[in-house]
Amino acid sequence: MGLPAVVQLRPPLHRGQLRLLRALEQYRFVSAPCGRRFGKTLFLLLFLLMSSIARPRAMSWWVDPIHYLAKRAYRQMEQVVINTGLAKQGGVLKSELRIELVNDSVIEFHSAERGDRLRGEGLNLACLNEASLIKAQLWFEALYPMLTDTGGQAAFAFTPKGQGHWTHQVFQWGRSGEKPDYHSIQLPTSANPFIKPRMIAEAKKDLPADTFRQEYLAEFLPDSSGVFRNVAACTGGALDDPRVIPVDGPYAGGVDLAKHNDFTVVSILDRNGRLCWHDRFHRMDWPLMEERISEAAKRYRAHLLVESNSVGDAVIDHLREAGVSCDGFSTTGSSKQALIQGLMVALEQRLIRFPDLPELLVELQIFEYERTPSGHIQYSAPEGAHDDEVMALALAVKAWRDARKNYREGYLSTDLDALRAERRHAA
Numbered sequence: 340m341g342l343p344a345v346v347q348l349r350p351p352l353h354r355g356q357l358r359l360l361r362a363l364e365q366y367r368f369v370s371a372p373c374g375r376r377f378g379k380t381l382f383l384l385l386f387l388l389m390s391s392i393a394r395p396r397a398m399s400w401w402v403d404p405i406h407y408l409a410k411r412a413y414r415q416m417e418q419v420v421i422n423t424g425l426a427k428q429g430g431v432l433k434s435e436l437r438i439e440l441v442n443d444s445v446i447e448f449h450s451a452e453r454g455d456r457l458r459g460e461g462l463n464l465a466c467l468n469e470a471s472l473i474k475a476q477l478w479f480e481a482l483y484p485m486l487t488d489t490g491g492q493a494a495f496a497f498t499p500k501g502q503g504h505w506t507h508q509v510f511q512w513g514r515s516g517e518k519p520d521y522h523s524i525q526l527p528t529s530a531n532p533f534i535k536p537r538m539i540a541e542a543k544k545d546l547p548a549d550t551f552r553q554e555y556l557a558e559f560l561p562d563s564s565g566v567f568r569n570v571a572a573c574t575g576g577a578l579d580d581p582r583v584i585p586v587d588g589p590y591a592g593g594v595d596l597a598k599h600n601d602f603t604v605v606s607i608l609d610r611n612g613r614l615c616w617h618d619r620f621h622r623m624d625w626p627l628m629e630e631r632i633s634e635a636a637k638r639y640r641a642h643l644l645v646e647s648n649s650v651g652d653a654v655i656d657h658l659r660e661a662g663v664s665c666d667g668f669s670t671t672g673s674s675k676q677a678l679i680q681g682l683m684v685a686l687e688q689r690l691i692r693f694p695d696l697p698e699l700l701v702e703l704q705i706f707e708y709e710r711t712p713s714g715h716i717q718y719s720a721p722e723g724a725h726d727d728e729v730m731a732l733a734l735a736v737k738a739w740r741d742a743r744k745n746y747r748e749g750y751l752s753t754d755l756d757a758l759r760a761e762r763r764h765a766a
């Protein structure tokens with residue numbers, strides 16, 4: 340079957356996006372560091388679709404750092420292809436995040452979390468959304484080889500995350516002309532004509548200078564700038580093996596409860612600030628969820644700080660009934676700011692350490708400054724992104740500081756201390 344005679348894509352690309360399109364018409368690999376809200380996600384979606392329409396039997400991939408972002412992009416694409424009649428009959432495969440077009444081209448949506456399991460047959464196009472949050476290994480060892488046989492193309496659109504990331508290297512190849520396949524184009528937020536200049540001027544006034552340069556001017560800074568510093572320096576090690584008996588108490592944890600479509604996250608820190616237990620789940624009945632939280636808390640004899648908004652109070656009551664030591668944390672605008680600042684300091688001072696958990700790392704890196712209607716600066720996840728990982732960790736850090744304080748002041752000792760003393764004695 341052929342394609343509809345005229346396919347008009349909406350919205351039409353804006354000026355900045357047209358520059359990017361022209362670059363992609365000429366070069367095989369195009370690196371596009373863009374300011375926030377430039378329109379990179381929308382551009383990549385439209386480009387992916389246009390390319391798939393233009394080339395029958397092509398295999399194209401969308402790659403996002405984490406699963407729910409890939410799923411969100413899939414849903415946007417799904418709407419377009421259904422509305423335009425571009426999808427093959429039975430070709431919209433939601434569970435596989437795969438769309439087959441009437442010209443036998445296939446578009447698949449993947450997330451980088453799966454790491455080296457991302458392998459496939461020859462690929463004609465890869466669109467890497469927020470490539471600066473994707474690991475080098477995924478590009479160089481998985482995607483690049485898949486594009487080799489086919490001479491396939493890749494587009495990288497992202498807000499930069501420092502010169503240490505591989506996207507900076509690729510950007511330089513494109514900029515210097517050192518590798519003729521590569522081209523680079525830097526697009527600040529102001530290249531999106533739909534963003535009011537006043538908004539950008541205000542951001543410039545309000546934000547730390549380096550944050551503005553990175554997030555709005557799309558510059559690669561020597562160190563990545565964002566709400567949270569030192570994320571990479573605090574990353575390392577592994578969670579506890581569930582078979583091992585925990586001994587580094589007192590332990591303290593944070594719990595962020597699922598709201599609509601996000602996750603419940605439980606994070607527990609040991610006395611040294613190491614994330615030793617982490618659990619993340621959604622779409623679960625409350626009793627089952629409470630059971631899972633209380634099991635973790637009891638295993639570590641951890642004191643938990645649980646977000647108490649909406650359903651939180653009931654959950655806290657049930658956890659207490661089950662013998663868990665916990666307090667509620669009521670999130671308001673200002674309490675959230677203080678909580679987040681506590682996490683900022685813990686990272687800044689490298690007081691905590693966590694393993695390479697993709698959702699956690701991505702959420703920490705995309706967390707942003709936001710201007711409230713009253714003109715204050717607040718922190719939050721970008722529109723449509725989750726903050727459950729950040730909140731659970733921030734709650735854990737607060738609980739951890741309190742536990743350490745009590746511990747130092749001798750208010751608290753754990754049975755584990757007694758156990759350890761006994762072992763020392765026996766040895």
Ligand SMILES: Nc1ncnc2c1ncn2[C@@H]1O[C@H](COP(=O)(O)OP(=O)(O)OP(=O)(O)O)[C@@H](O)[C@H]1O
Binds near residue numbers: 377498
């Ligand atoms: N060509 C266009 N015409 C009209 N609106 C557009 C166009 N491109 C983008 N937009 C709008 O601009 C906003 C930002 O777009 P998009 O989400 O694609 O940007 P982004 O650079 O991916 O943002 P973020 O940095 O938040 O990931 C959206 O509301 C989108 O609908």
Ligand SMILES: [Mg+2]
Binds near residue numbers: 379380381
């Ligand atoms: Mg985007």
